[in-house]
Amino acid sequence: MRVLVTGGAGYIGSLTTLQLLQAGHEVLVLDNFSNAKPAVLGRVAQLAGREPAFEQGDVRDGALLRRLLAGQGVEAVMHFAGLKAVSESVHKPLEYFDNNVQGSLSLLSAMRDTGVRTLVFSSSATVYGLAETMPLREDAPTGTTNPYGRSKLMVEQMLQDLAAADPAWSLCALRYFNPVGAHPSGLLGEDPQGIPNNLMPFIAQVAVGRRAALQIFGRDYPTVDGTGVRDYIHVQDLATGHLAALGHVHGRPGWHVFNLGTGRSHSVLEVLRAYEAACGRALAHEFVPRRGGDVAQSWADPARAESALNWRAELSLAQMCEDSWRWQSQNPNGYD
Ligand code: WQD
Numbered sequence: 001m002r003v004l005v006t007g008g009a010g011y012i013g014s015l016t017t018l019q020l021l022q023a024g025h026e027v028l029v030l031d032n033f034s035n036a037k038p039a040v041l042g043r044v045a046q047l048a049g050r051e052p053a054f055e056q057g058d059v060r061d062g063a064l065l066r067r068l069l070a071g072q073g074v075e076a077v078m079h080f081a082g083l084k085a086v087s088e089s090v091h092k093p094l095e096y097f098d099n100n101v102q103g104s105l106s107l108l109s110a111m112r113d114t115g116v117r118t119l120v121f122s123s124s125a126t127v128y129g130l131a132e133t134m135p136l137r138e139d140a141p142t143g144t145t146n147p148y149g150r151s152k153l154m155v156e157q158m159l160q161d162l163a164a165a166d167p168a169w170s171l172c173a174l175r176y177f178n179p180v181g182a183h184p185s186g187l188l189g190e191d192p193q194g195i196p197n198n199l200m201p202f203i204a205q206v207a208v209g210r211r212a213a214l215q216i217f218g219r220d221y222p223t224v225d226g227t228g229v230r231d232y233i234h235v236q237d238l239a240t241g242h243l244a245a246l247g248h249v250h251g252r253p254g255w256h257v258f259n260l261g262t263g264r265s266h267s268v269l270e271v272l273r274a275y276e277a278a279c280g281r282a283l284a285h286e287f288v289p290r291r292g293g294d295v296a297q298s299w300a301d302p303a304r305a306e307s308a309l310n311w312r313a314e315l316s317l318a319q320m321c322e323d324s325w326r327w328q329s330q331n332p333n334g335y336d
Contacts, residue, residue: 066114175260214283
C-alpha cells in the first residue's frame with residue numbers, strides 16, 4: 001500500500017515508517033521538523049535498505065496536502081504530526097488546537113477532496129483523563145484535564161462524526177499508553193528537545209550523564225510503592241500495532257478505536273530499577289512532591305486490539321530499558 005505518514009520523522013512516526021518499508025509498503029513522509037531532525041530519515045533508509053519519499057511541510061498547508069494525496073497514488077494516511085507535551089499545552093492552548101485540531105481538519109479535508117478515505121490517527125490514553133477503574137477499556141468514560149488531551153479527544157470526535165456522516169471512510173484512533181524504548185540497532189530512538197517531560201527519556205539522560213538526578217514526582221500515591229503506575233509499551237510493539245490497525249481498517253469502513261498498551265503496569269521505582277539493571281549502574285534520584293495533573297495509575301485492557309487486530313505487545317520492560325540505553329549510550333546527544 002502507498003501510505004502518507006505525517007510526522008514520519010518523529011519518534012513513533014520514524015519507527016512506524018521503518019516497519020512499513022520493511023513490510024513492503026511504499027511510504028511518503030511529510031514532516032515540518034518542528035520536533036524532529038532530518039538525520040532520522042537517513043537512518044530509517046539505512047535500516048530499511050531503501051528511502052521513503054519525503055516532503056518537508058506542514059499538515060496545515062492544504063494545497064501541499066492535496067498535491068501529495070492526489071498526485072502520488074496514496075491509499076491511506078497515518079497521522080502522527082502534532083504537539084504532545086501536556087505541560088506545554090497548558091501554557092499554549094491555541095498552539096495545540098491549531099497544530100493538533102486544525103492540522104487534522106486540514107488533513108481530513110484534503111483527504112475528502114482527493115478521495116483518500118483511510119486514516120490511522122495517533123491518539124493517547126490521556127483522553128481517559130481521570131477515569132478511576134483499571135484496566136482501561138475503550139468504552140471507559142473519556143474526559144481530559146489539559147489542552148493536549150482535549151485536542152486528541154476533539155479529533156477523535158471529529159472522526160466519529162465523519163464516519164457517521166459518510167460510510168466511505170475507514171477511520172481508526174490508536175490510544176497510546178506510555179511509549180518507551182528505541183530500535184534495537186541503537187540507530188533510532190527518542191530525542192526530546194530540551195528537558196524531557198517523560199520518565200524514561202529523563203532516566204536515560206541521567207544514565208548518560210546529561211542530567212544530575214531523576215526527580216520522582218510523588219511517593220504518596222495509593223500504589224504498590226507510592227509512586228505513579230503506568231502501562232509502558234515498547235515503541236516497536238507500538239509500531240507493529242499501527243501496521244496491524246492499517247491492515248484491519250483499510251477496506252473496513254467505519255469508526256475504530258483501540259488501546260495500544262501491554263495490559264501490564266509498572267511503578268516509577270520499578271522502571272528506575274529496570275533501567276539501572278540495563279545500564280549497569282545506580283542512578284541518582286530524589287523524591288519530590290507530585291506533579292500537577294498526574295493520575296496515580298493508568299494501564300490498558302488491550303483485549304480489543306488483541307482479538308480484532310491479532311496484535312499483542314510482546315516486549316518486556318527489561319527490553320524497553322535495554323533498547324533505550326543502547327540508543328542513548330550510542331547517541332548521547334540524540335540526533336545532533
Ligand atoms: C510517567 C510517570 C510521572 C517524569 C504523558 C502524557 C501522555 C503521553 C505520555 C503523549 C508518572 C513520573 C515522570 C519525571 C517522574 N504523551 N515521572 N519524573 O504523564 O503518564 O503520560 O506522556 O501522548 O499523553 O500524558 O508520562 O512519562 O510524563 O510520567 O516521576 O521526571 O513517571 O509522575 O507517574 P504520563 P510521563
